Amino acid sequence: MAEESNSVARNTKFNYDLKTKDWQLGEYWGFFVLNRNVSFLNTRQIITVTPTAENQNGKENIDLQTVVKGTYSMLLPVFYLGKGGNENFRIGFGFGVGTVNLQGTADFNDGIGLFTNAVVFNSGATFANKIDNLGRYSLLTTGNIDGDPYKAYLLSNLSTGNNLELLGAYSLLTGVSSGSIEPISYLIFAAASNGRLNPLEIYALSTLSKGKVNSRTNYAKSYYLFYELPLGPVTWRVGFGGPFYTQNQYTIDLTSFEMSLYTPIEI
Secondary structure, X not given: OEOOOOOHHHHOOOOEEEEOOOEEEEOOEEEEEEEEEXXXXXXXXXXXXXXXXXXXXXXXXXXXXXXXXXXXXXXXXXXEEEOOOOOOOEEEEEEEEEEEEEEEEEOOOOOOHHHHHHHHHHOOOOHHHHHHHHHHHHHHXXXXXXXXXXXXXXXXXXXXXXHHHHHHHHHHHHOOOOOXXXXXXXXXXXXXXXXXOOHHHXXXXXXXXXXXXXXXXXXXEEEEEEEEEEEOOEEEEEEEEEEEEEEOOEEEEOOEEXXXXXXXXXX
């Protein structure tokens, strides 16, 4: 995921860092302990596309009506090359632990989820088969990162009883589909049901082209690489890093790149 590229308001962040004093261990190296706290809102998804002359790496930031937001905090010892104090050039690297809290939606099918869902739905021999096929396909392809057993049960038995209606209600109550429903998806399944489904059931089917992202951990591995250059009363810093961890066989990586001007406040 990426932030909205043309929005100054969304891309301007006010993060705060807490750090200890510098412990100079040698003439040109030392370390400090850094606590970095970040909030983020990612509204554009990076997906795989067909390489072109203008885009040879086959990656593109596209608005797929998905949103992931959250916070993370890192605590790590940082070793640097250079002299202590913010009036000196230095470069450093740290590795430690972090806490992460994120939630939102993502398209796990590179923007073609609606098309593939329509194909899967139409492959069923009976109407119940169509619903079951779509539910099981969604369970396999929309990423049950948080291991939600209730949703997994509903998707694996979607045509049974009132499970489809329960899925629609569950999606509304948990906010899983917030910002992710396209009108065309609802209209396609409304037409395909031919009056056999109520609005809540149609809504449930229209949510299945997107997946839920909901994750929290207190044990994420974290790293931070930085370069600092003093500019009079302030310091210019370029940094790269963030927390990363594995949950239910999915790798969650919140790496970010920053350029900032700062001045320390001693307390």
